[in-house]
Structures are given as C-alpha cells and as structure tokens.
Amino acid sequence: MRRDSVLQIQHSFTGPDQGTKGTLYLVPTPIGNLEDMTFRAVNTLKTVDVILAEDTRNTQKLLNHFDITTGQMSYHQHNSQSRIPQIIEMLEAGQNIAQVSDAGMPAISDPGFELVQAAIAANLTVVPLPGANAALTGLIASGLSTDQFAFIGFLPRKKSEKKAFLDNLVNFPYTMMFYESPFRLGQTLEDCQSAFGPDRQVVVVRELTKKFEEITRGSLADLVAHFDENKTIKGEICFYIAGNDDPSTDESLLQAALDDMPIKEQVQWWETHESMSTKDAIKQVAKQTGINKREVYAKYHEI
Incomplete structure (x- = not known):
C-alpha cells in the first residue's frame, strides 16, 4: 500500500514566506x-x-x-x-x-x-x-578509506546491547566513525577487538584542532595494549574502524561452525538440517572441506 506523502521543495532565500516567517x-x-x-x-x-x-x-x-x-x-x-x-x-x-x-x-x-x-x-x-565537524575532520587524517564511510556515533552503554550492536557490524564493508567518552574508550576498544578480531585497523583521534591533538593508528590489538598502558585519557574522542574487505558469507560462517565438528557429524548435520540423502551429504562435506569424497565416505562409515 502506498503511503501518503507531501513533496516539499525549499528555496532557502527566495521562498514565498520569506520576510513573513522566520x-x-x-x-x-x-x-x-x-x-x-x-x-x-x-x-x-x-x-x-x-x-x-x-x-x-x-x-x-x-x-x-x-x-x-x-x-x-x-x-x-x-x-x-x-x-x-x-x-x-x-x-x-x-x-x-x-x-x-x-x-x-x-x-x-x-x-x-x-x-x-x-x-x-x-x-x-x-x-x-x-x-x-569532529567525525569528518578526524576521518580525513585517519588513513582509512574515505570513499565510503558511515557515521555510527555513540555505542550502546549496556554490555549485552553493545556486543550485539558490534556483532552486527562485523561484515560492514566501509569505514565506521564513532564517538566515545575518554572514560570508556579502553573498554570499548577491547569490545571491538572481541567483535572484529585483533588485526582490524583502528584510529583514535583525541583533542582535534587543540594544542594536544593526538592521532593513534594501528591494529585493534596495538591500540588495546597502548591504552591499557596509558589509562589516563582526556579530551573529546573520535575513533574509526576499517571496514571488512573480506566479509564472511552465510556459507563461510556456517562452514566455520561445522569445521569444529568431526566429519561424520558434519555429514549428519546436512542430512538432518537440509534433508539430504547420505550420498548427497557426503558430496556436500567433500565440497565444503576440500577433502576427497572417498575419505569423507570412509570417515562417515568408520571404515
């Protein structure tokens, strides 16, 4: 169903109400x-x-x-x-x-x-x-991609909500821009490392345009260690996380979970959850893992 809407065009300095309304x-x-x-x-x-x-x-x-x-x-x-x-x-x-x-x-x-x-x-x-604008000013000096980016702002305060929020951004492909309190920065970087992994590039910008302007660049592991040693952080904070240039697909995430299972259980998973025959499930596991089909067959039948 089409939602009713009203087209509005603003002529900022030549509108019909210019001079009558503020x-x-x-x-x-x-x-x-x-x-x-x-x-x-x-x-x-x-x-x-x-x-x-x-x-x-x-x-x-x-x-x-x-x-x-x-x-x-x-x-x-x-x-x-x-x-x-x-x-x-x-x-x-x-x-x-x-x-x-x-x-x-x-x-x-x-x-x-x-x-x-x-x-x-x-x-x-x-x-x-x-x-x-602090977020854009820091972005252009971050060294991260500026072709496409997203302003995220402040993260949720509650730990569970923050984790869920960050987990949803793991596959986001563009540079992400955040604001954070200096009192929460260290913990937030640790939370980001848990979500994105230790190697994701991050930049923390502090006190933009002021005398003590500081830009810290490196991996999440580098910055977590740095701010763990330097806990006294002052000033306004912006930080930036590189987008995921190799996002996980649903297929790769599923396989990552299956990889922790023995071959026989993987075959059984495809049989149960995808209603495959044993023959087709063995083929699927061989395709997903790169293991020879005969070897998968042998492991499944415990030969």
Missing part, C-alpha cells in the same frame, strides 16, 4: 580552535533574533570572543520537548533563530534533529551552514 539556521561552532569559526557563522549569530544553545555559559564565551550580543535561549536534550513548540511559534511569528551545539555541527548526536523535523513539518525554512 528561518531556523543551523550554525556549526569550532571543535576546539576558535579560528575555525567562519565569517558567515559569526554574521549569522550577530543578525538572528535569538540563539539556541546547548549550554548558554559555554556559548557565551564564544559570543564574547566574537563580540556577538545576540540573546540566548537554552535548548538541550533535557528540555527539547518542552522548548520545540515555543520555538516553532517564534519562527511562525517571524523571528530568525540560530541553533548551535557546544562544539561542531548541530543536529549531529544532539536534539537539533528533532527541532529540524518539527520546523520541516511546520513548512518553515531550515538553513544549514557548513563548518567544523
């Missing part, structure tokens, strides 16, 4: 080095009616540095649901509003995403500004 600007802020603030970002923050800030105290330092006097309103994960209707009303009334996060690109791993959805649903204009 615009929501998504403004990136530096991830460490204040020189990464763009001229357009500064000018936008100076000219909007209000700035939505994750932490108004933190954002005020940025505003003071660039002589921006625009007022702020707090907007974060704990008050987003109560704030959104109020913000939409302000935009409908013609106020221009900028949203910023504490650092980097708003709406990435923060409640700006929900605000954008609400603004789109209200047919309001949403204008994104380009700027600093």
